[in-house]
Amino acid sequence: DTAVSQTPKYLVTQMGNDKSIKCEQNLGHDTMYWYKQDSKKFLKIMFSYNNKELIINETVPNRFSPKSPDKAHLNLHINSLELGDSAVYFCASRGTGGSGYTFGSGTRLTVV
Amino acid sequence: GNSVTQMEGPVTLSEEAFLTINCTYTATGYPSLFWYVQYPGEGLQLLLKATKADDKGSNKGFEATYRKETTSFHLEKGSVQVSDSAVYFCALSAGGTSYGKLTFGQGTILTVHP
Numbered sequence A: 001d002t003a004v005s006q007t008p009k010y011l012v013t014q015m016g017n018d019k020s021i022k023c024e025q026n027l028g029h030d031t032m033y034w035y036k037q038d039s040k041k042f043l044k045i046m047f048s049y050n051n052k053e054l055i056i057n058e059t060v061p062n063r064f065s066p067k068s069p070d071k072a073h074l075n076l077h078i079n080s081l082e083l084g085d086s087a088v089y090f091c092a093s094r095g096t097g098g099s100g101y102t103f104g105s106g107t108r109l110t111v112v
Numbered sequence B: 001g002n003s004v005t006q007m008e009g010p011v012t013l014s015e016e017a018f019l020t021i022n023c024t025y026t027a028t029g030y031p032s033l034f035w036y037v038q039y040p041g042e043g044l045q046l047l048l049k050a051t052k053a054d055d056k057g058s059n060k061g062f063e064a065t066y067r068k069e070t071t072s073f074h075l076e077k078g079s080v081q082v083s084d085s086a087v088y089f090c091a092l093s094a095g096g097t098s099y100g101k102l103t104f105g106q107g108t109i110l111t112v113h114p
Helices: none
Strands: A004-007 A010-013 A019-025 A031-037 A043-050 A053-057 A064-070 A073-078 A087-094 A101-103 A107-111 B003-006 B011-014 B019-021 B023-026 B032-038 B044-050 B056-059 B062-065 B075-077 B086-093 B102-104 B108-113
Touching: A004 A087, A010 A019, A019 A031, A019 A087, A019 A107, A031 A073, A043 A064, A043 A073, A043 B102, A053 A064, A073 A087, A101 B044, B003 B086, B003 B102, B011 B019, B019 B108, B023 B032, B023 B086, B032 B062, B044 B062
Parallel strands: A010 A107, B011 B108
Antiparallel strands: A004 A019, A019 A073, A031 A043, A031 A087, A043 A053, A064 A073, A087 A101, A087 A107, B003 B023, B019 B075, B032 B044, B032 B086, B044 B056, B056 B062, B062 B075, B086 B102, B086 B108
């Protein structure tokens, strides 16, 4: 069973479109994250939710809107896609008590 | 703010060579330190971690020691294999208002030739 699953794995879309990426974890973790990996492999936090509550929002354009319907899901919706949004987006989750982070396999977004 | 600096890559080695990837950090308090590995086309996997000073994390022949006095967490392996070719990320997680977010270094690409 996949612990943190993201869909889709690949997403190619035109500039100006609106798209969503979904993430689900079956680990019972309370905290979930979205990270962006750029073309140089640099990883940067975007958002974090703890039990459906937004706790981290790092200087991300407001075209990006996370949604957490329950603590097992954290989706990312992107409006008016731009070429610079092309990247790999990773979802991750973390439990309490010193447990580590578990990452999804990533969604490669290409905006053309 | 918190930051992580890794040695510049790419690193190219022959099989069975010794590997060191340097990592230093800046953080308030006492962060937890991690090494993650990303194999081609895959997501990030935790390689090893250390949560307090002088702890040594180890896994799959890789080791790193949490050195508070030098704010370092260098990754080492005595004999690399072709299958170790990947991107390696050093990261930290601090407490308080960081809410456990990971701050990553820029990544080091390792290529091992037969």
